[in-house]
Amino acid sequence: MNGHIINLFEFPSNLGLKKTDYAHEPGVKKLPDWLKQFGFHDQIKPDKVVRLDPPVYSMLVDEASLVRNADNIVVYAEGQAALLYNEIKKDTFQLILGGDCSILVGSALALKQKGKYGLFYLDGHTDFIWPEMSGTHGAAGMDLAIVAGHGHSKLTNIHDLNPYIQEEHIFCVGNREYDADYEKPVIASNVAYFPLNRLRENGLQNTVQQFLQMVQLHNLDGFFIHFDVDALDDRLMPAVDSRTEGGLSYEELAEVLIPLLASNKAIGMEITILDPDLDEDGRYTREFVTQMVHIFSAGMITH
Template identity: 55%
Template sequence: MNRDINIFEFPFNLGLIKKDHEKEPGVIKLPDWLRKLGFHKKIDPTHVFRLDAPPYEMKPDEETQVKNTDLIIQYALRQAVLISDYFNPGNFNIVLGGDCSILIGNAIALKKRGKFGLFYLDGHTDFIPPRLSPSGGAAGMDLAIVTGLGHEKLTNIGNIKPYFEEKHIFCAGNAETDDREYVEQIINSEIHYLDIDHLRRNGFSKTAKDFLKMVEDEKLDGFFIHLDVDVLMDEIMPMVDSRMEDGLTYSDLKEILIPLIAHPQCVGIEITILDPDYDPEGIHTKNFIENITEIFKSI
């Protein structure tokens, strides 16, 4: 590893709605779980920063129709400050969630520093307005929020909307393709969208090259990667809140991520949704750590 690495721990779970058997979504345990199973030791970061989440609740917000809106905004602003205080473009930043709504704070921090791209690797698009969300959880709408789709209370925090421009985003890996209205939202946007089948046809390394060409052509200040682990096949990653049978293999993941992470304009990656409660023996998590740290050797 040639660049210094910072780890930011954002164990936030208020973007998810708890299941009937849960006291709260288990993704809040992700950073501590990865540390326990050796991730931090393998990475050997220069610094580790942490921002604990407020107590879990599922509070409706009539204005936005997104649950826990006020707490999500407060946390996102604190996230952005922490990142900004310790952001060095020469370093590589690994951001551990938490649920996908941690993207909001990361996006605000980056928008304040320039014009950045986003490679969104996820088993879902997360690009829907609140009216299409059965749960009202921000974790299923985070890509929409950071591009300005939805109520301004969430999409225009600090009057800097949009946090990412649609044309500067690749969204790849969606396997939830049966719901036409769900998919049409992103198809009708300016986002470069490749569902799981399109991604395979285009090729994993070629998709990475296409994205890097966009970054160069648009003269961006850098780019960030979102990795929701539910983009992986269910048989290797069943520890997620919304399971999809189809997905990437670890070989696919390496082919697409290594050229992105190795690029000097990549400022970091967020890892979200892995729920330790669904892997009590750590078998799947250890496999994930082994593979993701192999990818990080390209930094």
């Protein structure tokens, strides 16, 4: 982790998800406040907290891009990038709380404006599909493809910066939706792809080291971590919009995240998708906060 100055950004967007039948709108927008309620902010002790509220949610699918809320996602991404750009420095770490996975567009836009960065994408899904493959038209299910330059230029080429992150600088780790058609795009790409079964076969620590070696080999300015909580075992974290059986244990999560956070090339991490509406008594969130504070602290101490 680059230094001990921690900036905590709250980006509570739900623009990338389709409305569910259990809520007026996707509940992930409550995530930063929910984690704060369980002591996350107090235990992390950030040097500053910056919040950017998103445009109003709607179910509108943009006709040009076939992506729900596309125009508002672009507006929000530009706002995110403007805030992040001035804070990405060698002695700071940007800890971002979503929101859904579409906030990656803003994070990646800021990274491209700043230099050449890698991405460690830890998620229970690849999110590497095209709009015409999506049943929901939600950007949260195609955000990795978007930041790698795939899809309508409205989202992929903001300020003529396509791609925000080059495929060969991305590791996509943890997918457990083993459907041939779903996996085909990422397998055909230059992204280093480690679905959960292959991740365990390759070794968690070994996979992380391969990523860090790639960052050094390509002489990148640093790297960013995307962590969707649905990468966790469904029994540990069922409070997500797209549940899939299996997933990482907290011990395995620590084995992945601690060496990443400890690297002096790590410049930030975003946490997405935990939906407070699906954890009303906080039983899953309470343990999540405990584990994440431990992981985050261990990463800092190691560095």
